[in-house]
Amino acid sequence: MASRVEKYLAHLDQLSGGREPRFFPVESTKQGLRGVTEIVYDNLPDGLLTALTYGLSLAEHPDWQHGSPELCLSVNSTNVTWAHAVGFLAEQLRGTCPFGYGSTIDFGERIVPESEMTAFCVFAPLVLGRGDYLGIDVGVQGHEGHDVINIQGMYPIHEAERQFINEHGPEAFWKSDWEPADVLRRPAI
DSSP states (O other): OOOHHHHHHHHHHHHHTTOOOEEEEEOOOSTTOOOEEEEEETTSSTTOEEEEEESGGGSOOTTOSSOEEEEEEEESOOOTHHHHHHHHHHHHHTTTOOOOTTOEEEOSSOSSTTOOOOEEEEESOSSSOHHHHSOEEOOOTTOOSOOEEEEEEEEEEOHHHHHHHHHHOHHHHHTSSOOTTOTTOOOOO
16 A cells, blocks of 8 residues: 555656656654655756655644645756745645635745745645645555645745735736746836
């Protein structure tokens, strides 16, 4: 019988066509919870660095009624620090941040030196279809209840954009003219 993480990785293998990712562990700071792992695919899809987490969904949050999240970032960059930032946030904020659509997260500083972006917005993943990121059954024999992962997209944004989303909502921002994977873009608003 496959374990929870094996089921999740099998799902990612299917989505990636069997491409081999790089794995980066993030040590746990939460007593009783294992660490988070960053699963990084280079040039998938073409030209993008795509990183997913595993370990956020091991925590609990009252807002997680229909599954627990893992995170997905897809950016036009080769700098793996983007993946490390998402892994860090997943580990540090699990159990306290719901990572719901429209949530913004202030990173507190530039995420990487070459980009002026200092925050993230959570929404549907950029590179996955709806059937690929919602309702991933990772339940194992002996587990009580339904164990489902929903993959949430993480979008790097500027501080002005974070403030705009918080004031006007994510839909107003999404309608602006911006390229979600471009980490060197100017602010859209």
